[in-house]
Amino acid sequence: MSAEHDIHVIDTAFQRDHFDAAYLLVGNGRGAFIDCGTSHSLPNLLAAVERAGLGVDAIDWLILTHVHLDHAGGAGALMQRLPNARLLLHPRGAPHMIDPARLVAGATAVYGEAEMARSYGRIVPVAAERVVVAEDGHRLSLGGRELLCIDTPGHARHHLCVWDEASRGWFTGDTFGLSYRELDSAQGAFIVPTTSPVQFEPEALHASIDRLMAQAPEAMYLTHYGRVRDTAPLAADLHVQIDAMTAIARACDGRADRHRALVAALGELCLERARVHGCRLDDAGVLRVLGMDIELNAQGLECWLDRGRT
Template structure:
């Protein structure tokens, strides 16, 4: 916990220190921001108990967007939190109330066996417990105001959460990915995430700039944890989004487009990691980023195809 009552929770999705949820404590009440998968629920409840809180003491679950590594466990967690309400983007609310399309889409990508292994059974949230967060929506968390701002670019159903008390954003995937294994002498290393299927580069750059206009002191990323040095990270993200667009255009007409995209992204991130002074060698960096390279390649392809239409 830090001085602002914010606890980082490792959801244990995929590997250690890959996927975070957050518990915020304010005068004896709790709020979760993102929740991981069904398999993450015991971790979240254990941290809650360690803070001397009961499930009935939780007022809110805010999900930055409905991708399953952020919100897959929302139904299961809400079933354990009798007094909580779920705050979700207008474009994501229907998928929390009726997750059938979400399940079908993810199953088509991962297969039924991997869906159960990674995410478990996705449960619905009762409609009367869902609060829709339009741009500028404020949540009254026991007198502590949490502001939700629409931040498309990674997904159209994405908002970020501003906590004025800590002067921090909870950024979901809008402010990229920054894994602690890659921290170097210059501080955190960051890459954007373009995972399928709603990557929009200009919208993402605008969202990053919008977050930075609040002059935050910290960003709390789902992948992974709290970061500072925000001016440099924002600049790095803008540069890489432009580089990713150029990679997409360069690979688009090739018969081996996916291989080209993945190889070029790998080269981009390894070059930047080396220049940053990441403590791992190329093989180590590639191991940490392997899943994200694959997903970013898929996301770029989705954007290229959508752009043509």
């Protein structure tokens, strides 16, 4: 667990090691979590509080970038353990944390009850009086540490990112894509956009990435996974890939085997880029790391294609 700039990177242990991160920020003895993983993540989150030398009563905020369950599924359970904390999130996401019934029903329809229990555990509601909505430009102070929340749609319409002036870094959720440390090379981090269902909007995502870069950030703190630097070339790479992925989706549209063709083409795009990047893993290893994301990206692109016809 890293604590540079009083930022503690916590592996939530969702799905596999170094896949899903939460962050604990500390400012003058006060703490804030940014994202929290699932209810199964609580032991790791609470251990991080202890290692940071804090008590649970010193945690003032749980900030959610968005309410997808790998980021927010454990919010209600965690809030039960944090007596003084408030939950901060996008206005569109707040109703789903106060009453998560629709969120649970939608995820259960996709994954089934057994997989929901295995991967996510119980989804617990948060009392409305403990919820604060962050409109675009919302600011808060964590023991004097200034944080700024901005609206960053593209991956989801209820997504926000958090600027930390102390580290000159953004906590990006899924807006700045996915970058797994297994795929790093001598050229640095390897990055992939995430277009997962159901609200991918390419133009909005381009604009959100540009808005993040306007702050001249020194680092991005990704949920999947950890800190990346060299933000300008990574942003340029994301823009190129978003356009390439939407072009692939359009080319596959109308085919009887659209989903299979889309998964295959997205996989080949990732493999081609990984080879150029000098990733240490062979093709099979790259696909092991990115396989689930490729599948979700295909689904998200299909939702985008179909929404364009309605």
